[in-house]
Amino acid sequence: MILEYHLIFPDSHPRDTWNAGNIIRVKDFARQMRYLKKHYQILPLDDYAEVFLSQSPQSKRAIALTFDDCGQRTFSLVEPVLSQEHFPATFFANTSHLKDGKLLWFTYFNALCFEKSYSSINIKGREYLLQTKQQCFHAWQDLIHQAQISGDAIAYSEAISAKYPLSAEIIENYLGLTEKQIKNIGSSAHFAFGGHTHHHPYLTQLSPEKQQEEIIENKRLLEQIGGKPVRYFAYPGGKYSLPIIDIVKACGFSAACAEKSLNLGEPRFELPRTGIYSPSLIKFILKLIRVP
Numbered sequence: 001m002i003l004e005y006h007l008i009f010p011d012s013h014p015r016d017t018w019n020a021g022n023i024i025r026v027k028d029f030a031r032q033m034r035y036l037k038k039h040y041q042i043l044p045l046d047d048y049a050e051v052f053l054s055q056s057p058q059s060k061r062a063i064a065l066t067f068d069d070c071g072q073r074t075f076s077l078v079e080p081v082l083s084q085e086h087f088p089a090t091f092f093a094n095t096s097h098l099k100d101g102k103l104l105w106f107t108y109f110n111a112l113c114f115e116k117s118y119s120s121i122n123i124k125g126r127e128y129l130l131q132t133k134q135q136c137f138h139a140w141q142d143l144i145h146q147a148q149i150s151g152d153a154i155a156y157s158e159a160i161s162a163k164y165p166l167s168a169e170i171i172e173n174y175l176g177l178t179e180k181q182i183k184n185i186g187s188s189a190h191f192a193f194g195g196h197t198h199h200h201p202y203l204t205q206l207s208p209e210k211q212q213e214e215i216i217e218n219k220r221l222l223e224q225i226g227g228k229p230v231r232y233f234a235y236p237g238g239k240y241s242l243p244i245i246d247i248v249k250a251c252g253f254s255a256a257c258a259e260k261s262l263n264l265g266e267p268r269f270e271l272p273r274t275g276i277y278s279p280s281l282i283k284f285i286l287k288l289i290r291v292p
């Protein structure tokens with residue numbers, strides 16, 4: 001099973017804090033890793049893929065760890081936990097922030113809706129209150145939905161961020177990997193990069209030329225700064241198609257992770273993953289034994 005993590009938060013956050021769902025603090029993450037150490041074998045994504053694709057019985061006990069959209073704060077929190085156990089992990093990282101210093105379109109919405117910089121916002125005549133947990137979650141859900149149906153999620157988010165800017169401190173907590181962290185991953189024997197596009201668009205909404213540009217620029221930057229080849233790709237938002245798989249192959253990737261496999265007949269480019277979105281150890285164990 002390939003586990004898919006997103007943001008991990010400092011232990012100073014109260015347990016019931018939300019950020020696009022229940023947050024996972026580093027102590028919750030460490031508890032999950034301790035459970036894995038006792039009961040599973042943690043493999044580098046490369047090795048896991050071979051075991052999975054060959055349908056070897058070993059695959060039942062094999063786990064690969066992946067982190068999507070990897071933020072600099074998340075990396076600095078999980079790196080000591082993973083290093084202590086010598087756990088291999090793959091970081092699917094975006095790169096546009098290295099050029100423009102801006103948040104990804106949806107991490108901006110996470111920060112806007114859950115960091116309490118504004119008590120309410122007005123988007124195209126629609127008022128969203130950002131006071132209670134439910135209000136924040138409703139606003140976040142609707143903004144993500146509006147961005148999706150706008151056809152250009154990045155432009156939609158940028159227009160709102162021009163109206164509702166966030167502090168430098170908040171931006172730093174949500175920003176992608178620093179150059180130094182990319183170099184650390186590059187020189188680590190246990191860690192690998194994965195491509196995840198430059199700006200994290202929905203690839204299915206782009207022309208083939210734009211898709212290629214997004215994929216290639218991200219790969220080029222990670223390889224140039226990190227100094228090692230980037231061979232795995234993860235589709236942003238899990239959205240892909242057969243023509244997108246062809247482009248990912250043409251860009252030099254040897255395999256790709258989906259979220260849910262669409263079973264398009266390309267198992268090496270549709271590796272399924274299991275998203276971990278809860279701090280609960282019980283829910284974690286149920287996912288590991290595939291209880292929906």
Ligand SMILES: [Zn+2]
Nearest residue numbers: 068069236237
């Ligand atoms: Zn992503």
